Amino acid sequence: MGTDKKISRALISVTDKTGVVEFAQSLVSDYGVEIISTGGTARVLEEAGVPVIPIEEFTGFPEMMDGRVKTLHPKVHGGLLCRRDSEQHMAEAAEHGIQMIDLVCVNLYEFEKTVASPDVTFVDAIEHIDIGGPSMLRSAAKNNDSVTVVCDPDDYARILDEMSVHAGCTTLGTRRHLAAKVYTRTASYDTAISTWLNTYLANEDAGAAGTTAPAFVPPAAFDLHLEKAQDLRYGENPHQTAAVYRFADSFGNFASFASPLVGAEQIQGKPLSYNNFLDADAAWNAVREFEEPAVIILKHQNPCGSATGEDVTEAYDRAFACDPKSAFGGIIAVNREVPLSLVEHFADVNKQFVEVLIAPSFSPEALERLSKRTNLRVLATGGADGHAQLEARTVDGGMLVQCVDTVDEDPSTFTFPTTRKPTDAEMEDLIFAWKVCKTVKSNAILIAKDRAGIGMGPGQPNRVDSALLACQRAEEACERMGVEAGGFACASDAFFPFRDNVDVLAAHGVTAIIQPGGSVRDDESIQACDDHGIAMVFTGTRHFRH
Template identity: 45%
Template sequence: MTIKRALISVSEKNGVIDFAKKLQALNIEIISTGGTQKVLTEAGIKTLSIDSVTGFPEILDGRVKTLHPKIHGGLLGKTELTSHLEMMDEHKIKPIDLICVNLYPFKETLMKENVTSSEIIENIDIGGPSMLRSGSKNFERVTVVVDSTDYDSVIDEIKKNGNTTLKLRKKLAAKAFRHTASYDATIADYLTKEAQEETIETLTLSYELKQTLRYGENNHQKAQFYRSNFLTNYSLVNSDQRHGKELSFNNIRDADACLKILREYQEPTAVAVKHMNPCGIGSGKDINEAFQKAYEGDPISIFGGILALNQEVDLELAEKLSKLFLEIIIAPKFSKDAFSLLSQKKNLRLLELQMTDNSIETELEYQSVLGGILVQEIDSIKEDETSWKVVTKRQPSEEELHALRFAYRAVKHVKSNGIVIANSQQTVGIGAGQMNRVGSVQIALNQAKDKLEGAVLASDAFFPMADSLEILGENGIRAVIQPGGSIKDQESIDMANKYGMTMIFTGVRHFKH
């Protein structure tokens, strides 16, 4: 069986003229619609109009043109069945052997500035997905093309065999169903948000492949990196990798954690991350000072880590960074001299990412579990300091309050049980991921060592016992911020008062598992 008839109707017209010319050269009759037919006709390609095939005009401003039995019968008819052939002959329906269809630009329309709701709705394609589904259901006979990157392989097989192989048709049908599923998921997401629905009975997600990774967490695990259909501030998927080998699975997770922390800070700030926990956060009057503070916060753990900075990297800073072993450096820009110096390190990945807007939207995050998926809003709550309560006898000084704010912004990104010891511009001790809070406190104190003077402490959740406060008091910590809420809060308050500490309850917990 050879391909005799094709239907072409595309919104994205890249490569379609060349594809149609090659089909025509193979003596394949081409049916086309509206804008596509105009483009093909202007290129000297002979086509049949949809209405000349259906005998029915386009109606309702083009909303109905391909939704017709002579189109869908031509796609769905099983020509190996005598009963189908007889019925198609009775109704003068000719088989359509190949369709080349892509859909109205719904996502692109949605992302336009000042777009109206009616314009968005008009870019919901109906006829296109219907044809793709009809053709894909009948993949044993029909070749379905939704992606211009498949044009050449389709032409090559037709030239060789007069038709495409069943193997290719099955592959293209699967791609077409993925295409329509993604398209529908994007529409569903838009309408769900418009309807202000929060809990939905079916979760539909659509992500596009960004790259196939060398491996996952370990080199025996396969992995891919997909990107959302929509832009997100401070997202790694929007970065431009200027230098270095491909990002690994673990690189991507660490870099993502780094950027989530960085967007908490508006002042010049540097964030170093290791195994998805911050090992140093520093702010300063300029990015050089900010990096120095982040580095001094933990000069050991930064080795082999990920560094993100929210200001341009100049030559002065690049000279400092070139002396360290870092996996990745992310910044809005590298000066010419800075890039020239840093790119001499073959394995160092340099990424540029615009960081002009650090507003944190209400975004959802997803965590897989065996057989399911968890969905929650990201921890983007805006702290209301008017609800903070000083629960001790001593009030915090302005300097302590500034340091407590800095530490509390950091601790929400530390794996629970999370503890951060900091001054007003840098972290000096971080305890993360311990099975009890005392353990995290001791790790943070041990790391801070001789940097405890004037330092404050933030805890991601309440202290269940007074033991941590006693250890802090003995080590000279005089200001603490925590959510509160333990049945033994009073014991912690009494212990803080014993050591002359000031302690704030925020009422907001920041667990990070």
């Protein structure tokens, strides 16, 4: 045990046929390996001139039941599981005519890809559950002392290279690593099936109960599979170890459609830290709320600068002006390609220190200028498409899973309970503030003027303090920019429990308010607005962010 093992016989049965012909050809021509194969794989190999023993010839038993039964046979699993160092195992194999299989090359039916289609039927999904493939992989992986198992085409070259160095053998270390990879793959596969089936049944049960199924019906069991993307230097603090993982493809509803943060191209800069990922995620999700050119400058999970503009350079200038002090050391998120002018404005004009710059893409000129800031982390996502559908957060002893909160309310559904209605200009600022306020830690108040977030009150234990803080920052911003204070639009992520919030806002120049409504004391807030001549809008939707 523990020695190199020669490969004399291989069983190849793959769905993804990338590189399989070349792999099989090398096994046969360079090392004289006998190839056993099944169905479509056997046809592909035979057409390429690779000598193949069909699985039914090897087992003496035909494939049947539309291919559901073909490799589930003692001659296959006996040849995989037999311990070569056991006289009893070898004697029983000889007695029953079981030949040893030294290598298994299998990848699985594309279940995850099948169920990713919104039009998939239950029957089609079930038919794409592989049975024989995982069984062979698990048998071979269990007997990794003697059997080489490969489930990923990327490992073909590794195996051939090792065989060339070790006279047609593989080493124990390689076989064990490949076995571990197999169990990771089969676990991911089973998790995808379990999660899909539980979710399907939860939706079916909701329909049978006569209820309208929400966007996410929590299933009875919810398993996740994550793959390490990279180790991090440390966690939230230097004494904490950390890594970032990406969701497996079968859990794509936890990532934005084509431009997730984990998976973005890092063009330059130091590796991202744990805190960088958290802030970049918040900034990237915030800036994608906007259709028009927008920039978010975020620090410690809160948008200290936010604005839209005719282009992203103008949007950046207006966002930076909101709070230049807090912008130092922040994250910049942009929802359009970054031009040279934007880079010049933050790097040369404002001399702003930036931890991360994230955008769909960058012009060549912008990248040339950015390259002079070698430590700046520059991330290109390739797009700014919609948000993920689900998000998860661990808590002690478990995990919370919920639909992602996006601002998708239709303004035509808003109600206007006050005597004065907002002007068109106020309404533009209110909708802008409503989108940004969702990204501010609750209790959240966001003061906006001319589609820029100039005052933020995040995370205070009571909403009055949040309102005071936001107003003070808005007045400071106006003084700094040399514009007249007042005429502010205000967004509150949740309802006002008392009229004192309105009184504070009115005293600091707020003329229009947008909030969910729904308090038992809404009438008091409405009366306060009427007393101060403030227009108020109810959206009917709360946007807490803890």
